[in-house]
Amino acid sequence: MEFFKVLDIAQVLALREGFGRVASEELALEEALGRILAAEVRAPEDLPPFPRSTVDGFAVRAASTFGASDANPACLSLAGAVAMAEVPRVKVGPGQAVWVATGAMLPDGADSVVMREHAEALDDTSIEVFRSVAPGQNVIAAGEDFAAGAVLAPAGRRLRPQELGALAAFGLLRVRVFRRPVVGILSTGDEIVPAGEAPGPARIRDVNRFSLSGLTLQAGCIPRPLGIVPDRCEALHAACREALAACDAVLISGGSSVGTRDFTVEALQAFPDARILAHGIAISPGKPTILARVGDKAVWGLPGHVASAMIVFARIVRPFLLSLAGLAPGDPEEVRLPARLTRNLASAQGRTDFVRVRLIRRGEGWWAEPVLGKSGLIRTLVHSDGLVEIPAFCEGLDEGAAVEVILF
Amino acid sequence: MEFFKVLDIAQVLALREGFGRVASEELALEEALGRILAAEVRAPEDLPPFPRSTVDGFAVRAASTFGASDANPACLSLAGAVAMAEVPRVKVGPGQAVWVATGAMLPDGADSVVMREHAEALDDTSIEVFRSVAPGQNVIAAGEDFAAGAVLAPAGRRLRPQELGALAAFGLLRVRVFRRPVVGILSTGDEIVPAGEAPGPARIRDVNRFSLSGLTLQAGCIPRPLGIVPDRCEALHAACREALAACDAVLISGGSSVGTRDFTVEALQAFPDARILAHGIAISPGKPTILARVGDKAVWGLPGHVASAMIVFARIVRPFLLSLAGLAPGDPEEVRLPARLTRNLASAQGRTDFVRVRLIRRGEGWWAEPVLGKSGLIRTLVHSDGLVEIPAFCEGLDEGAAVEVILF
Numbered sequence: 070m071e072f073f074k075v076l077d078i079a080q081v082l083a084l085r086e087g088f089g090r091v092a093s094e095e096l097a098l099e100e101a102l103g104r105i106l107a108a109e110v111r112a113p114e115d116l117p118p119f120p121r122s123t124v125d126g127f128a129v130r131a132a133s134t135f136g137a138s139d140a141n142p143a144c145l146s147l148a149g150a151v152a153m154a155e156v157p158r159v160k161v162g163p164g165q166a167v168w169v170a171t172g173a174m175l176p177d178g179a180d181s182v183v184m185r186e187h188a189e190a191l192d193d194t195s196i197e198v199f200r201s202v203a204p205g206q207n208v209i210a211a212g213e214d215f216a217a218g219a220v221l222a223p224a225g226r227r228l229r230p231q232e233l234g235a236l237a238a239f240g241l242l243r244v245r246v247f248r249r250p251v252v253g254i255l256s257t258g259d260e261i262v263p264a265g266e267a268p269g270p271a272r273i274r275d276v277n278r279f280s281l282s283g284l285t286l287q288a289g290c291i292p293r294p295l296g297i298v299p300d301r302c303e304a305l306h307a308a309c310r311e312a313l314a315a316c317d318a319v320l321i322s323g324g325s326s327v328g329t330r331d332f333t334v335e336a337l338q339a340f341p342d343a344r345i346l347a348h349g350i351a352i353s354p355g356k357p358t359i360l361a362r363v364g365d366k367a368v369w370g371l372p373g374h375v376a377s378a379m380i381v382f383a384r385i386v387r388p389f390l391l392s393l394a395g396l397a398p399g400d401p402e403e404v405r406l407p408a409r410l411t412r413n414l415a416s417a418q419g420r421t422d423f424v425r426v427r428l429i430r431r432g433e434g435w436w437a438e439p440v441l442g443k444s445g446l447i448r449t450l451v452h453s454d455g456l457v458e459i460p461a462f463c464e465g466l467d468e469g470a471a472v473e474v475i476l477f
Numbered sequence: 478m479e480f481f482k483v484l485d486i487a488q489v490l491a492l493r494e495g496f497g498r499v500a501s502e503e504l505a506l507e508e509a510l511g512r513i514l515a516a517e518v519r520a521p522e523d524l525p526p527f528p529r530s531t532v533d534g535f536a537v538r539a540a541s542t543f544g545a546s547d548a549n550p551a552c553l554s555l556a557g558a559v560a561m562a563e564v565p566r567v568k569v570g571p572g573q574a575v576w577v578a579t580g581a582m583l584p585d586g587a588d589s590v591v592m593r594e595h596a597e598a599l600d601d602t603s604i605e606v607f608r609s610v611a612p613g614q615n616v617i618a619a620g621e622d623f624a625a626g627a628v629l630a631p632a633g634r635r636l637r638p639q640e641l642g643a644l645a646a647f648g649l650l651r652v653r654v655f656r657r658p659v660v661g662i663l664s665t666g667d668e669i670v671p672a673g674e675a676p677g678p679a680r681i682r683d684v685n686r687f688s689l690s691g692l693t694l695q696a697g698c699i700p701r702p703l704g705i706v707p708d709r710c711e712a713l714h715a716a717c718r719e720a721l722a723a724c725d726a727v728l729i730s731g732g733s734s735v736g737t738r739d740f741t742v743e744a745l746q747a748f749p750d751a752r753i754l755a756h757g758i759a760i761s762p763g764k765p766t767i768l769a770r771v772g773d774k775a776v777w778g779l780p781g782h783v784a785s786a787m788i789v790f791a792r793i794v795r796p797f798l799l800s801l802a803g804l805a806p807g808d809p810e811e812v813r814l815p816a817r818l819t820r821n822l823a824s825a826q827g828r829t830d831f832v833r834v835r836l837i838r839r840g841e842g843w844w845a846e847p848v849l850g851k852s853g854l855i856r857t858l859v860h861s862d863g864l865v866e867i868p869a870f871c872e873g874l875d876e877g878a879a880v881e882v883i884l885f
Contacts, residue, residue: 098672102691116855117681123782123853153708154668156678172668172781174679214854222859229885230691231858234783237672237687238855260562260580264506264645270564271582273525279645283510283638300561373580374531375642404884407815407842433879434815445531446622447524447646450639451630471841476812477637 075349077461078421081360081385084346088367090395091317094248098236101228103289104246105395110221115212116238120175124207127166127188127196128179134201142197147190151176166196175208182207214238225397227289247395250290253312254281257323257333258373259300276375276447277322284382285320288390305336313340313366317393320386323373333370337361351420351461354444355381367393374445380423380456383477405473406455408435414466416459425453426474437474453477483757485869486829489768489793492754493800496775499725501803502656506644509636511697512654513803518629523620524646528583532615535574535596535604536587542609550605555598559584574604583616590615622646633805635697655803658698661720662689664705665713665731665741666781671705684783684855685730692790693728696798713744721748721774725801728794731781741778745769759828759869762852763789775801782853788831788864791885813881814863816843822874824867833861834882845882861885 093107122128129145137143149159150168157176161167166183167176175182184207187200215221215235222232228246236244256275264274275297282292293316298308305321312319321333337343340363347360354377359370369386371378392398408428416422426437437457442449455474459466466472501515530536537553545551557567558576565584567575574591575584583590592615595608623629623643630640636654644652664683672682683705690700701724706716713729720727729741745751748771755768762785767778777794779786800806816836824830834845845865850857863882867874874880 098687099690102694118676119679121681121853123851153666154680172666172681209851209853213851214856230688230695231787231855231861231885233691234684234688234787235855235859238682238684238783240672240675240682242673258561258580264648265650267648268526271527272562273529273580274646274648276642276646279506280638280642282507283641286510287638375646379639379642404814404836404843406812428812435812443531443617443621445529445617447639447643448622451643453639477639 074345074347075351076347077351078385081347081350082388084360085389085392087362088389088393089365090393091248091250093245093395095243095245098233098242098244101244101246102230102233104228104244104249105289106222106224106226106228106232107245107247107395109224110236110241110244112215112217112219112221113239113241114217116214117209118211120211121209122169122171122173122175122182122207123209124182124184125170126182126184126207127198128161128169128175128182129166129198129202130161130163130179131181131202131204131206133164133166134183134198137198137201139199142199143201144191145196145198147194147196166198180204180208223397225395227396250317250390250393251293251315252285252290252390253316253319254278254285254292254294255308255312255319255321256297257300257305257321258297261297261323263297277371277373277378280375280379280447281320281322281371281382284379284387285390288387289394290390300332302332302335302339305332306339309336309340309363309368313363313368316366318366318390319368320371320382321369322371322378333359337363337368337370340364350381350385352381352384353417353420353422355385355423356420358385372444375447376425376444376450379450379477380444383456383475384423384458403475405475406435408437408472408474410457410466410468410470410472411436411438412468414439414459416463416465418464419461421461422459424457424459425449426455426457427452428454428474435474437472482753482755483759484755485759486793489755489758490796492768493797495770496797496801497773498801498803499656499658501653503651503653506641506650506652509652509654510638510641512636512652512657513697514630514632514634514636514640515653515655515803517632518644518649518652520623520625520627520629521647521649522625524622525617525619528619529617530577530579530581530583530590530615531617532590532592533578534590534592534615535606536569536577536583536590537574537606537610538569538571538587539589539610539612539614541572541574542591542606545606545609547607550607551609552599553604553606555602555604574606588612588616631805633803635804658725658798658801659701659723660693660698660798661724661727662686662693662700662702663716663720663727663729665708665729666705667708669705669731685779685781685786688783688787688855689728689730689779689790692787692795693798696795697802698798708740710740710743710747713740714747717744717748717771717776721771721776724774726774726798727776728779729777730779730786741767745771745776745778748772758789758793760789760792761825761828761830763793763831764828766793780852783855784833784852784858787858787885788852791864791883792831792866811883813883814843816845816880816882818865818874818876818878818880819844819846820876822847822867824871824873826872827869829869830867832865832867833857834863834865835860836862836882843882845880
């Protein structure tokens, strides 16, 4: 067996760099919400392609309105109107105005639009204007939204509704995105039965298959539950081999007993191109986590306790999956909510502690109420809104201490 | 035409109560992530159904270890071992210990487990214990996670990975959830062409169809884009009739010009059971928003400007859709991120202003950098991470002011 490698969180997360990311595929824009752009997209042309009015009113040369006020309105001659979707047939000269609706194309010669509320028709051919406008006012110039060649969205950006809108504005209805990583999920343990079966005495149902599948989906990946493997090294090795052939990464949960954990390491080391990268992480809960590289794929051995497995996923596995999925580093995916602790929390030095918390609104701010309980209790997660991370060098936090909550 | 009703945000949001919510359906647990529970679920039995060890070690009566220390170990007789998934055949009496692995069923008579690190085998039949344990230590008691009858999750709760896990733990593999509301999306405007077509001069592509569909999906609803309606009252009325027949709510975007806005109201009032609930909202951008009730369904007239439409959706339409979707009030869906402003912001009194912001991390906290620009520019949203809301009574905010960011 290789040297026993207990890493801290930063050391584990740094291992992301050693893994690649999935290939890309082309998708219809309708299907692309939440997907990650595989290549930068630039504006193929100016948006809008022509200057548009942003209000209902009169297209003018701004200079024709300078000095206008209620007491001293500017009188302009009405040279016509531009209908929606019409290329203006009139031009706007000095002292002239042309009616435009919101969104209409600005006529040549005009550089701004007087809102209709600030003007009044005198008769069919002349209007009074009560406010001056500046050049560009109430107009979106050609290319003001995106100029031809401007970056619409960088590679590695997760597509939100606004990116979909921006792509549609250019008629870019197919996008190249990273394909969603497929994550194999194996449960181990002789005491585990499929959730659809009655467990019988001394056995329990497979919970991690569902909680880890849900977390995998939330990370934008495709969970592939691969069933329950008995506590035998050969069985686990065979199951891993199949999982690795079909998936981009593999999660094995269970095996929190020392014997089973050894099976996992043994089963992985039986691959000729396997390397155990982490054998234990200095966190609680979640210490008995294993990370191996088999070929170019990550295989995780997660604790069997449901809360431990979820916490390790949320804080450590998820960043690996996001990186595999092609998300650019620094994308604000992991915004943490500032809050204050409702009570003192003790913590052991030398490891990072995760405390489940419930959020409570008090006046202007959020408070984090620790939800205590053993890491085998799923109830503690059902009653929580997130996690507070207590750094390894810290002996504990006082009531009222400022913390940041990882929401889940 | 009815009286012109400009409401403030609170008045508009209060109108949610007048609308119902969708019916429920039964789903496989695998399909239920993110869905909203239609009925409270209670634990049908104790979880776990039997007491389990949370560590590898020796099941004992705690009293047998009282006073044990490195200097003065307690000597216990080893009465056997419990294999995983095995109903223990041995009992634990005073002075006795039985080997158990993590997750194994606790033998009768034992009330706690000594971690194997804190004990040492003397020979095949006796061990020394170096630490005392308390009753219940390193054990999950029967029903400690959920006692039979305890609430697993209330109605109206959005199902997260941990709720899926908790349901699976009881073999509850089908859940009753609210069906996803279907939201019809209509774009209006003679200048709008489908995004797949070349717009030609003076016309632009339909952007809102994509941005509003994306927002609808993010709200857990099913967007049904219904195309582009010309700027004629009868056409819009007919399109609304079809949309109302097929959908649970309808969004009409476009028509920011006064004429088109009037069409929308007119087209809606032509339904005998229509009521215009809001004709304008005291917000910027987004003032020309219309909310009508036709039968028991909400129809929104959203501004045509892409940024305005998205902002009104994020802050006002979304809470209506979540309520229609069955989400319980108070569910922490809309957590806002506390931040500080990077610069002064002016604001008009008497209306709520929304400012698009980009998040910047500085030291311990988040700063919100305003992304300024006209509400017709989708770029401003692509470059933003969220919105800051400046209340109606406020004349503006200073650099460094504490704000809360609505993330999008």
